[in-house]
Amino acid sequence: MFTLGEFMKHLIKLKINEKNYEFRIEPNILLLDLIREQAGLTGTKRGCDTGECGACTVLINGVPVNSCLVLAIETDGKEITTIEGLSNNGKIYSIQEAFVEEGAVQCGFCTPGMILSSKALLDNNPNPTEEEIKKAIAGNLCRCTGYSKIIKAIMSAARKMRGE
């Protein structure tokens, strides 16, 4: 016999970082909690729980979202990308590498979300202006760096990805 709690659980199937996952979840669980607590991917950070800081940014089918505002159940059948999914077999991803080269990291807590927002931007706009970069990361708050080196890193990653 199912207890009420189990009865209320839903089966969802989704891809996280190109791997197939199945979770039996309660309908009110947030994507952030699913990623951190059930998938064990702690690179996605919790900063405010209200979609204001951007630390929990992940990509759903390539679109950046605050995972603290998304119900996990809505991601059934979708593809999620987290910071752990960017590098392939330990090979550093171009944007990560640019953040390293430009020194665009301090405490590091906003970094995963910042990199994912940058990826979404560059996937759609390989040649962004500085203003477009600022807009793309406006939802990712950073209290340490003053953004300058982050913007430089995104510019530099874009150049590299364009083969310049």
Next chain:
Amino acid sequence: MDTYSKVGKSIKRIDIYEKVFGTAKYVDDIKIEGLLYGKIKRSSYSHARIIHIDTSRAEKLKGVIAVVAGKEFAENFDDPLFGNPLSDQPFLASKKVRYIGEPIAVVAAVSQEIAEEAIELIKVDYEQITPSINIKDSLRNETTLIHENLNNYKCLPGFHPINKSNICHHISIENGNTEQGFQESDLVFEDVFTHQSTQHVPIECHGAIAQFNPNGNIQLWTSDQAPYGVRKLIADALKMPESKVRITNATYVGGGFGGKLNLSGLMAIIPIAWKIRYRPVKILLNREEEFIGVTRRHGSIVKLKTGVKNDGTILSRSAEVLLDTGAYADLGPTVLIKAAFGCIGPYKVPNIKVDASCVYTNKSIASAYRGYGVPQVCWAYESQMDIIANKLGIDPLEIRLKNIVEEGYITPTEKQKVHAVGLGECLTKVSEKLSRKKIDKNIKNKKRGFGIACSYKTSKTPSGASAFIKLNFDGGVDIFVSSVEIGQGLNTVLAQIAAEELTTPFDNIRVLSADTEITPFFPATTASRSTFFAGNAVRMAAKDIVEQLFKLASEILNIKKEALALKNGAIFNKDSFDKKITITDLLEQTYPGGNSILGRGTYYHYKEGNIPSHIKLESPPLLVWMYGAQSVEVEVDTETGRITILQVLAASDVGKSINPISCEGQTEGGVLQAIGNTLYEELIYDEKGKIMNTSLLDYKIPSALDMPEINSILVENPHKEGPYGAKGLGETVVLPTAAAIGNALYDAIGVRIKDLPITPDKILRALKEKKK
């Protein structure tokens, strides 16, 4: 030119790969078997007696393991109060509450959701007392006492809480004769400047895990800036030996800025960990609690009276400083020290008088925040400096250069010699090098202005640090220190220092995160002190290793120790270069079965007049003086009152930049944080003491869209005792920004704002006033 191979180079941060790959661990990433989740029940009133707390319904909720209220814990531990220098704060309020958000009970449950549900079931009966919200009322009103009997609290010597008042520390300083100074002055200026209260807003909220152990020890895993400081706070309050409290830093801290200094916002974890002994419990604050339940920057009122000669020479200055410290002292009294001793500014003033008070109010607690009281007074004295310059018709740079302190000058407040004063250079460079942006002549309602300001701050002395270095058999190096990597790049700096001394590749170095059971003493990662103090300790530990290696090599190579040198990981005869052995070969030949070499370093920096009599120093100690100046270009829209920062040039005297790109990064981030603190950040309290803006939507911090061009200049005036001459930077970069912006605003439109933040409505109001 120096010949360092690692120091002074923009080496990539040691933690950067972990951070860009998302594997860097913060407190919320720690998983412990059997972990419970804690949630704090907070006070709904700013001043009230607790009549009764009913936790029975919460206790019955399925999944709740325990609930603890203040009384039970207080009775068991003989009314424990924590706080340093003044122990005035309970872990949980049991008799009365003093601010909205004060912890009164804690729930531990099997999940966060259940813990949150449970605290709603706790019923508290209060009897309200008239609160004292406004600092001036609090200062005058002796009927509403926030702490009835200040004399009963344990207090460090040198601190002066005034009994039967709301003043938890008072400072008066006098030097020369200010009255006579004012009489001899050609002009006397008197202005009042206020600074609002702001919040640190680290992107990572406060969090900790605590566990009582059957052997009587307590362990905490924390996100904090001062593991040894937190340990002392807990141990002192519970009257137990410090060594029985173990604080393990959760590897990385997601931003500190002073807010995670002593974990006072999370002390409620101790009662619940005690109650559920011996299971571990985690409390992670949410963003709202981050605003109401942890410390903030002091709001302040600074009254400044300055007498000058017509040529701009300052003759006399008196200052009254009021800091609104909220419901508990926390570090307010020591913040007051920095504000009081720093309020004269980096100027030669023969006659000074300071009267400073740290005042309780029924508001959330104010404590350390990047700058430690100096941003408040710098806003005052640097704004007034331009008022004076303007009245006398003297150039703002010139009047500053005329009055700034010079090497060897003994300051009237600290009565200590200034040293390594790169202030003139900072001021000159920011004034020269900021090239104004091109103006679009078609826009009529936009005016541009230029402003400068400068400041100084001392680091903390006396203060010290110890470090161990373990040199492994393969040449790898592990550094053990208790200063904390909070984003500032400290671990990289320490690794550079060790790599420099041991002439080993940077990749060979690891820096352990602080753990009071493993890493040696460091008081606190504050006061921009880590590079100076921990840096010196690491350098000494590395030199200790080199000394030991020379001893071993001298036997194997059969050469006198004194004739040996170390380069690129090999020891050789420095005169003839004929004999050589690598460190790894040396260890292998000395310890065939393997071994490590342990280096020790202890550095202590005294303060003149404060040196134990048996300590003999080669030369008198020199305080760690940090200087900086900034210039700002602003554009003001006279129709909307909107102020746009076009560019900032920030120069800081860092003594010696160990990692220039890190210094640059800290400057850019610090200046932007200061811009937020100047233009829009403000904790807004209602008349009952409730903070009205407790989300990042309502309390705006700068986003990428708010970022002006910020450039940094690193001035290097080596400090005699700094590692390679280095001193701190983290705070210098936030000090002059507000005044520089205020001065630029005046330059642009001729109005002077004296209360922060400088908002569009204040600008429009001031413009209206001016027209009259």
